[in-house]
Amino acid sequence: MPFYHRLGDMPQKRHVQFRKPDGKLYREEVMGLEGFSGLQSILYHHFLPPRVLRVESLGPAQPEYADFGPLRHRAFGTKDIPSGGDAVSAKRVLLGNSDVTLGVSRPTDSMDYFYRNAQSYEVWFTHEGSGVLHTQFGKLPFRAGDYIVIPYGTTWKMDLEEKEARFFVIESATQIETPSHWRNKHGQMNEHAPYTERDFRVPEELEMHTERGEFQVRVKARNQISLHVLDHHPFDVVGWDGYLYPWIFNIHDYEPITGMLHKPPPSHLTFRGWNFVICSFVPRQFDYHPEAIPTPYNHSNVNSDEVLYYCDGNFMSRKGIGKYDITLHPSGLPHGPQPGATEASIGKKRTDELAVMVDTFRPLDVAVPALELEKNEYMNSWMEGDGE
Ligand SMILES: [Fe+2]
Structure with a gap:
């Protein structure tokens, strides 16, 4: 996150003695990216961070991809994907490449274990539901419309507040960041950016636990899941400060950029990772x-390749596509409004559409679980009428 934040207790200087009330030392951990050159935070733990009672392999965590077949536009309906389980176990990857994977999760349960993705940044776009993301950096209550951005190595546990939630999940091999052209040379958001620092929600309340016992942390690294059983609660941080921590941005806080004539997708740009961008299509006035x-x-x-996850509203340029659907418009062939959609849009003043778009600069593969969700008629949706 491009601004400094601190929470809890810490000494005035880093790397000095910092003692508990009983005189024992708190244990300092520098958690950072790019070998001490990237974003980092310093955390003060009650227990020694490397302490793990036992480790165990829980198996591979790599998506299985299907043969793409002939190049064509594709669509997938996720409305009726089975619900159940917790957010992590309910997640199904539908599309992906080595830069990013895209999936959905429809959990009904809170997590009864902790999770840490050590190989990816994760973005949990909350389409429906609410709850609390508990992390070692503190609590992040979330609600519908929230992009929950979780950096590599964050240990977390998600509690749901409703019977069911629905997420569009982006897992990125690289850091998720705000586009540099919306920041000045000091890192502050520019005046022409579609959001400001005020729109980001950051951890405001620490949860400091000193309980002993057995605590399960599932760690994703090297494309497999390892079970780490700790002899202490993983949220044992008494204070931290820095730039690396989870944060939330709500899609409804995105201030759409509109104009006299049609604005292309870069005007909807929200976040980026290496070789892909995340864009927000939000209710807005049309061109004047x-x-x-x-x-x-x-x-x-x-x-x-262009992926859209349709959240709400009426998608004027898409026929046969509804809420919860995902379209994939791969590179190599044009796409655009279906027959009649262009004419129907003329004179319209505004749209209530809500969608998340991910454009990847390398081709996406289709994962096997997506095949049973596929809307095979999608490619033919441009074939109505006489073609003029
Ligand atoms: Fe497009």
Whole structure:
């Protein structure tokens, strides 16, 4: 996160003696990216951080991909994917490459173990539901519309407040960050950015536990899950400060950039990782030129695959696509509004659509669980009418 935050207790200087009330030392941990050169935070633990009672392998955690077949536009309906389990165990990867995977999760249960993804940044876009993400950095209450961004190595546990939740989950091999052109040279958000620092929610309440016992942490690293059983509660942090911590941005806080004529997807840019971007399509006014065409023009995303997760509202340019659907418009062929959609959009003043888009700069593979969700008729949806 590009701003400094601190929570709890810590000494005035780093790397000095910091003692508990009983005189024993708190244990300092520097947690950072890029070998002490990237974002980092310093945490003060009650227990020694490397202490693990026992370790065990829980098996591989790599998506299985299917043969793509002939190049075509594809769509997947996730409305009726089975619900159940906790957020992590309910997650199904549907699309992916070595930069990023995209999936959905429809949990009904809170987690009864802790989880740490040591190989990816995770973005949990909360389509439906609410709850609390508990982390060693503190609590993050979340609600519908929240992008919950969790850096590598964060230990967390998600509690749900409703019977069911639904997430679109982005797992990134690289850091998730705000686009640099929306920040000044000091890192502050620029005045023309579609959000400001005020829109980010950060941990405000620490949960410091000193209980002993057996605590399960499932760790994802090297494309497998390891079970680490600790002899102490993993949330034993009395204080921390720095730039590396989980945070939340709500899609409804995105201030859409609109204009006289159609604005392309970079105007919806929200976050980026290496080789992909995340964009937010939110309710907004349409273009105000008297002869404007509000729907997008046909476009060839020549070197990127485009994925849209449809959340809410009416998607004017898409026929046969509804809430919870995912479309994949791969590089190599043009796409655009279905027959009649362009004409129908003329004169419209605003849209209530809500969608999350991920554009990847390398092709995405389709994971095996996506095949049974596929809407095979999607490619034919441009074939109605006489083609003019
Ligand atoms: Fe597109």
